[in-house]
Amino acid sequence: MEQTSSGFKQEDTQPKDWAQQLHHATRATREDWFGRGISYLCIGVIILVVASMLWFITSKGIATFTQNHVNIGQFLTGTNWAPDQGKTGALPMIVGSFAVTFAAALVATPFAVGTAIFMTEIAPKRGRKVLQPVIELLVGIPSVVYGFIGLAVVVPFMRHLVGGSGFGIISATFVLFVMVLPTITTMTVDSLRAVPRFYKEASLALGATRWQTVSRVILRAATPGILTAIIFGMARAFGEALAVQMVIGNAAVMPKNLISPASTLTSQLTTGIGDTIDGTLPNNALWSLALILLLMSLFFNALVRVIAKRGQLSHER
Amino acid sequence: MLKDYSFDQTAVQTFDDHVALALKTEDLQVYYGSNHAMHDANLAFPKNQITALIGASGSGKSTYLRSLNRMNDTIATVTGKIWYHGVDINQPDVNIYEIRRHIGMVFQRPNPFAKSIRENIIYALRATGIKDKKVLNQRVEQSLKGAALWDEVKDTLDKSALALSGGQQQRLCIARSIAMEPDVLLLDEPCSALDPISTVKVEETLLELQKKYTIIIVTHNMQQAARISSQCAFFHLGHVMEYAPTATMFSTPKIQVTQDYVSGSFG
Numbered sequence: 398m399e400q401t402s403s404g405f406k407q408e409d410t411q412p413k414d415w416a417q418q419l420h421h422a423t424r425a426t427r428e429d430w431f432g433r434g435i436s437y438l439c440i441g442v443i444i445l446v447v448a449s450m451l452w453f454i455t456s457k458g459i460a461t462f463t464q465n466h467v468n469i470g471q472f473l474t475g476t477n478w479a480p481d482q483g484k485t486g487a488l489p490m491i492v493g494s495f496a497v498t499f500a501a502a503l504v505a506t507p508f509a510v511g512t513a514i515f516m517t518e519i520a521p522k523r524g525r526k527v528l529q530p531v532i533e534l535l536v537g538i539p540s541v542v543y544g545f546i547g548l549a550v551v552v553p554f555m556r557h558l559v560g561g562s563g564f565g566i567i568s569a570t571f572v573l574f575v576m577v578l579p580t581i582t583t584m585t586v587d588s589l590r591a592v593p594r595f596y597k598e599a600s601l602a603l604g605a606t607r608w609q610t611v612s613r614v615i616l617r618a619a620t621p622g623i624l625t626a627i628i629f630g631m632a633r634a635f636g637e638a639l640a641v642q643m644v645i646g647n648a649a650v651m652p653k654n655l656i657s658p659a660s661t662l663t664s665q666l667t668t669g670i671g672d673t674i675d676g677t678l679p680n681n682a683l684w685s686l687a688l689i690l691l692l693m694s695l696f697f698n699a700l701v702r703v704i705a706k707r708g709q710l711s712h713e714r
Numbered sequence: 715m716l717k718d719y720s721f722d723q724t725a726v727q728t729f730d731d732h733v734a735l736a737l738k739t740e741d742l743q744v745y746y747g748s749n750h751a752m753h754d755a756n757l758a759f760p761k762n763q764i765t766a767l768i769g770a771s772g773s774g775k776s777t778y779l780r781s782l783n784r785m786n787d788t789i790a791t792v793t794g795k796i797w798y799h800g801v802d803i804n805q806p807d808v809n810i811y812e813i814r815r816h817i818g819m820v821f822q823r824p825n826p827f828a829k830s831i832r833e834n835i836i837y838a839l840r841a842t843g844i845k846d847k848k849v850l851n852q853r854v855e856q857s858l859k860g861a862a863l864w865d866e867v868k869d870t871l872d873k874s875a876l877a878l879s880g881g882q883q884q885r886l887c888i889a890r891s892i893a894m895e896p897d898v899l900l901l902d903e904p905c906s907a908l909d910p911i912s913t914v915k916v917e918e919t920l921l922e923l924q925k926k927y928t929i930i931i932v933t934h935n936m937q938q939a940a941r942i943s944s945q946c947a948f949f950h951l952g953h954v955m956e957y958a959p960t961a962t963m964f965s966t967p968k969i970q971v972t973q974d975y976v977s978g979s980f981g
Contacts, residue, residue, distance in 0.1 A: 595825035599887070602785060603838035603894060604815035613837070614827060 451691070458688025461485065461681040472685065478649035478665075480679035487662075487686060489651045494661040494693075496566050496652060497641060498634040501573035502581075502627055509581035509630075510616075510623065516582075517589040518611055529586075535579035544640030547572035552644055559656050564646030567655040572640050577630035584629055588622020589615060621704050628704070632697040636690065638663035662686045717974070719950065725968035726756060726947075726957040734761040735797075736898050736928035737782060737817070742794035742804075744777050744786065751777050751790070753953050759898075759945070764920060764929040766939035766960065769949030770980070775932045778949070779900050782930070783817040784810045798898075815842065818891030822903040824883035826875035826890075831858075831867055834875045834886060835893045842894075853893050860926075861889035862919045881912020885919060892923065899923065901931040905938065917942050936976060940964055948972045 461467050467485050475486020512532075516524030551571050556563030592615050600610040616623070646658020647668050660668075666686055673680035729735060737759045744752035752774045759765050767775040781792045784803070787810065796804040803813050815838075826834050835857055836850045844850060854871065858864040863885040867878070875886055884904055891899060901920070905913040920929055920942055933939050939946055939960060946960040948971075956963060956972040967973040974980045 595821065595823060596827060598785070598821060599825040599827065599890075600837070602783065602814055602819035602821070603841070603890065604811045604813075605838055605841045606811050609841045613841070618828060 454684065454687055454691050457681065457684035458691075459685070461678065461685040465678045465681055467678075467682075472682075476651045480669075480673075480682040483678060485678070485682045485685075487682075487689070489649050490660055490662045490665045490686060491689065493566065493645070493652055493659045494635055494663070494690075496659075497569045497573055497645070497661060498631050500566065500570040500655075501577055501634045502631045504570065504574045505578045505581055505630060506627055509578055509585055509626070512578075512582050513585035513589055514611055514616075516586050518607070518615070524586075529583075532579045532582050535575075536583065540576065540637060540640040541643075543572055543576050544643035547640060547644040555656065561656050562646065562658060563656075564644060564658045565654075565656045566645065566652055566659050569641045569645040569659075569661070570655075572644050573634045573637060576637060576640060577634050580633050581626045581630040584626030585619070585623050588619040588626065591622065592618045621707060624704050625701050628697050628701050632694055635693055635697070636663060638667045642667050662690050666690075717971075719955075719971040721753070721951075721953045721955075723969050724953070724955050725972075726954055727945075727959075729758050729760060735759060736761045737930070738797040739778075739782070740795040740797065742778065742781060742792065742796065744774070744781055745791040745793075746789070751952050752781070755794070755954050757947055757954060757957055759928055759930055761928050762924055762926075763944040764924050764931060764942050765945040765947065766943035767930065767932045767947050767949060768934075768936060768939050769975075771934070772951070773949035774952040775947075775949040776902050777952075779902055779930060779932050780819075782898075782900055783814050783819055784808075785814075785819060815894050816896050817898045817900060818894055818896035819900045820884070820887050820891055820902065820904050823907050824880055824887055826878070826883050826886050828874065828876055830872045831875045831878070831886060832871040835890050838890065838894055857889040857893035858886075860892050860919075860923065861885040862915060862922070863889055879912065881908050881915055884908060884912070884916055888916070888919060888923075892927065896927065898928045898930065901929065903932050903934060906934060913938070936964075948975060950975070 461472065462469050472485055472487055473491070474488055475484070476488050477484040477486040478489055512528070516528050547568060551568050552563035554563070555561075555565070555568050555571075559567075596614050596618055597610055600614045601607075605613070641661055642664035645660060645664055647660045647664050648658035649660050649665060650658075652659035666683055669679070669683050673683060735758050739755050739757050742752060742755040743750065755778055767779060769775045777786065777790070780786045781790075781804075782796060784792075786792055792804060794804060795802045798813075798817070801808070827837060829837065832854055835854045836844075839850060839853055844853075855864065855868075858867060863882060866882060867886075870877075875883065878886060884907075888899075888901075888904070905916055908916065917938065920931070923929060931939075931943065943960045945957070946963045947957040948955050948963070948967075950971055956967060956969055958968070963972065964976050967976055971980075
């Protein structure tokens with residue numbers, strides 16, 4: 398098409414149908430539809446999978462209460478677990494799960510925060526180059542390896558140290574401690590690095606020491622992130638099955654102390670699920686344990702979201 | 715393109731012995747790795763005056779300022795002498811925390827902690843071991859009055875400092891520094907993030923504060939330097955080119971580069 402010197406197109410030679418031109422689809426718009434279509438398809442499939450899993454576990458999990466008419470209160474508070482004899486008190490496993498989770502988080506948090514401070518504030522270069530890959534490697538080790546080390550090293554060690562069989566909550570705690578440590582550490586490192594530099598500068602310029610700055614300003618500002626890290630660690634500990642199963646002893650009895658065999662929701666699930674027949678009470682009862690696990694992980698997730706929201710508010714400038 | 719000004723021709727004033735000096739640097743050099751960012755800075759700062767450090771971006775004025783209270787320790791190598799009360803404070807065995815309590819600093823962007831107004835001020839006081847509530851409250855009031863912020867915030871001391879306006883936040887940062895009762899106050903472009911009205915308030919505050927403190931202020935704004943400072947140093951590409959009383963510097967600069975800069979025909 399001819400162009401005048403001013404750059405405008407000469408329209409009077411061939412009148413153009415602007416309405417048609419601006420309404421018809423081009424290659425660009427078709428590409429756009431295609432891209433959007435693919436994303437919608439993917440997210441649709443994922444939503445479908447997640448929703449059906451939730452529905453499946455929930456429907457199976459409540460069958461204990463709807464089909465087998467087990468009282469839900471008795472299920473949660475009963476201490477006698479022998480589903481093949483009709484006894485479905487799940488409290489021992491619930492207590493076991495919470496005990497190892499909290500104990501592991503309690504032991505791991507100080508080490509994780511200390512390591513994270515070292516990696517970000519004391520030796521940031523070495524932290525990034527050496528420690529970061531090491532810790533990321535620890536996250537990637539399969540849980541069966543941790544369990545095996547626990548079985549081969551921790552359990553005999555506990556047996557020698559405190560007597561008994563060596564299987565129990567304390568061994569599980571120790572194994573889980575090593576397993577959640579990298580999770581909590583990496584996330585704490587991220588949250589410490591996210592603390593704005595000006596907080597640190599402001600504190601140092603006022604004559605505060607490095608330790609005062611870290612303990613009163615940086616850790617304070619990173620608290621929501623650290624709490625999130627701890628909860629992620631707890632979620633991992635709560636859901637860990639294999640490694641725990643290998644060292645906790647798997648006795649479905651109320652744990653009386655830290656060194657006698659006990660069991661968790663997950664360990665009971667993995668040991669029991671192969672021995673039961675679909676649709677029977679023993680099978681349904683295990684699904685109910687799975688439902689509790691699911692609800693707990695939803696709870697952990699919700700907690701993380703609440704903390705993240707609060708944290709955002711306090712960082713606004 | 716920037717003109718090639720010679721670094722050999724400089725005009726840096728010195729002071730007679732009877733002038734009381736707060737701070738003085740001798741042959742101060744700053745290196746970021748292999749980058750020589752500050753060359754031979756020989757400046758002396760008279761007590762209870764405002765000295766302005768002016769120059770274009772990248773001229774080394776902030777680098778120089780941050781060296782004075784050893785805030786560059788972790789990011790740069792600083793050589794040369796910094797004399798403070800007869801002590802060279804640019805020595806590794808000098809207690810940097812003590813230095814920073816006597817030589818306070820306010821930054822370009824207001825940087826209050828995400829704490830209450832009161833907490834912002836007593837944070838550093840607590841860090842030095844002051845626990846007495848009465849003393850703390852007294853310091854809070856004194857310093858906020860000193861920074862001309864008291865009347866605006868006296869009823870909301872326990873509200874978050876982040877709810878304040880930019881200008882108020884910057885004056886809170888000044889209050890936070892003077893609560894430590896320093897000798898010297900270093901300000902790194904304290905008004906560049908503020909609107910004109912807030913800028914005027916901060917400037918008024920500084921003019922009032924020079925009665926008690928020695929103030930060294932980095933600024934991009936030549937009008938600001940002219941309005942508030944008594945001495946003025948012009949930095950160019952990591953060199954101090956001219957240092958003179960502000961009035962002299964702006965009316966009769968001694969060397970070409972300063973002349974070009976203050977008249978706006980720089981580069």
